[in-house]
Amino acid sequence: xxxxxxxxxxxxxxxxxxxxxxxxxxxxxxxxxxxxxxxxxxxxxxxxxxxxxxxxxxxxxxxxxxxxxxxxxxxxxxxxxxxxxxxxxxxxxxxxxxxxxxxxxxxxxxxxxxxxxxxxxxxxxxxxxxxxxxxxxxxxxxxxxxxxxxxxxxxxxx
Amino acid sequence: xxxxxxxxxxxxxxxxxxxxxxxxxxxxxxxxxxxxxxxxxxxxxxxxxxxxxxxxxxxxxxxxxxxxxxxxxxxxxxxxxxxxxxxxxxxxxxxxxxxxxxxxxxxxxxxxxxxxxxxxxxxxxxxxxxxxxxxxxxxxxxxxxxxxxxxxxxxxxxxxxxxxxxxxxxxxxxxxxxxxxxxxxxxxxxxxxxxxxxxxxxxxxxxxxxxxxxxxxxxxxxxxxxxxxxxxxxxxxxxxxxxxxxxxxxxxxxxxxxxxxxxxxxxxxxxxxxxxxxxxxxxxxxxxxxx
Ligand code: FES
Ligand code: FES
Numbered sequence: 001x002x003x004x005x006x007x008x009x010x011x012x013x014x015x016x017x018x019x020x021x022x023x024x025x026x027x028x029x030x031x032x033x034x035x036x037x038x039x040x041x042x043x044x045x046x047x048x049x050x051x052x053x054x055x056x057x058x059x060x061x062x063x064x065x066x067x068x069x070x071x072x073x074x075x076x077x078x079x080x081x082x083x084x085x086x087x088x089x090x091x092x093x094x095x096x097x098x099x100x101x102x103x104x105x106x107x108x109x110x111x112x113x114x115x116x117x118x119x120x121x122x123x124x125x126x127x128x129x130x131x132x133x134x135x136x137x138x139x140x141x142x143x144x145x146x147x148x149x150x151x152x153x154x155x156x157x158x
Numbered sequence: 159x160x161x162x163x164x165x166x167x168x169x170x171x172x173x174x175x176x177x178x179x180x181x182x183x184x185x186x187x188x189x190x191x192x193x194x195x196x197x198x199x200x201x202x203x204x205x206x207x208x209x210x211x212x213x214x215x216x217x218x219x220x221x222x223x224x225x226x227x228x229x230x231x232x233x234x235x236x237x238x239x240x241x242x243x244x245x246x247x248x249x250x251x252x253x254x255x256x257x258x259x260x261x262x263x264x265x266x267x268x269x270x271x272x273x274x275x276x277x278x279x280x281x282x283x284x285x286x287x288x289x290x291x292x293x294x295x296x297x298x299x300x301x302x303x304x305x306x307x308x309x310x311x312x313x314x315x316x317x318x319x320x321x322x323x324x325x326x327x328x329x330x331x332x333x334x335x336x337x338x339x340x341x342x343x344x345x346x347x348x349x350x351x352x353x354x355x356x357x358x359x360x361x362x363x364x365x366x367x368x369x370x371x372x373x374x375x376x377x378x379x380x381x382x383x384x385x386x387x388x389x390x391x392x393x394x395x396x397x398x399x400x401x402x403x404x405x406x407x408x409x410x411x412x413x414x415x416x417x418x419x420x421x422x423x424x425x426x427x428x429x430x431x432x433x434x435x436x437x438x439x440x441x442x443x444x445x446x447x448x449x
Pocket of ligand 1: 048
């Protein structure tokens, strides 16, 4: 059965029909055509599907679309600011923190969620924040560097 | 992976949720965070006709601490809220640490401590520390008053608890640490995140000067349910603390477990790690005594 859900998606209030037995991951990709949120393991292990729900990073493959009703969801498509890349995105590019890019949207959302409540994270805190995001390409060093330097950019008020 | 067909019901009161759970029986599944349930549905391990979501029920998100009644953790309180809470970190650091050991940030932002124990995985990260802290759960029952179940009587087997059909856990109560008491939890796994424990060990100890006035040791990941190492505890209680006494008791604890072999470790290895980690947890608890 389908249900009407109302929630805020990337800053816009939306109303849509969602099948009860559909994850928010499939809903975003198939119904909203927002394919930036990646489908990896589908069981909460890899972090490729990370989105922000009310400002917190969550695995979209472990949440039903109907559970989004009344909440706010941010995906990788919703983090640019005034037509410019978010500093975390820019630093990922500048520091070569991605190769194939499959883990990148999830990594970036985990990083943004961290920096929003901890503007000056230690290396341990950065690694802990992305512990649920697997990357098969980079070896993580560049990702940690990019997040640390994005923190600096954000602190300087970019 | 698609989800099987089910009807989603968002309960508005705990009474409604319990009544629905009783009515739907085997066909109903109660959901809090959903992080354990959704993979079970995808893998068709469970095929419930109804998902009863608790997230619409008010009053289940508490995280309250008092010196008299300890910590109350609601059925919807997330593991992330517990591990990041300043009061939990300062008053019950081992509880915050155990919550942090579960999976990843993404899972802990949805998953709950109540769900972690209700799922009753042998390696549930929060079970051991709750056992040694003498925690208890408060339940609600359809058409009844609910009851208090001590954690020691909560786990029945792999993925099985002593909850009755139509009975839901509404909160966990964890007693406060008193002066001279300390506790600790250590998880041993190959990876730091997203990994299940090969074993986990928790210790609560009450010291009287150099003498161990009382202690409780729990081991998870080794047997089908987390268990108390009663013989090891007995060896320690009433004795003067010393390295050799602890080594003896840790060896006893490892003899008490009926470890299983699986892809993560052999039974022999688990048994030996129980010895090692019981010792570490005990020392950590001693280093954490409340003034
Ligand atoms: S797809 Fe959700 S965690 Fe892997
Ligand atoms: S860049 Fe390929 S998985 Fe991370």
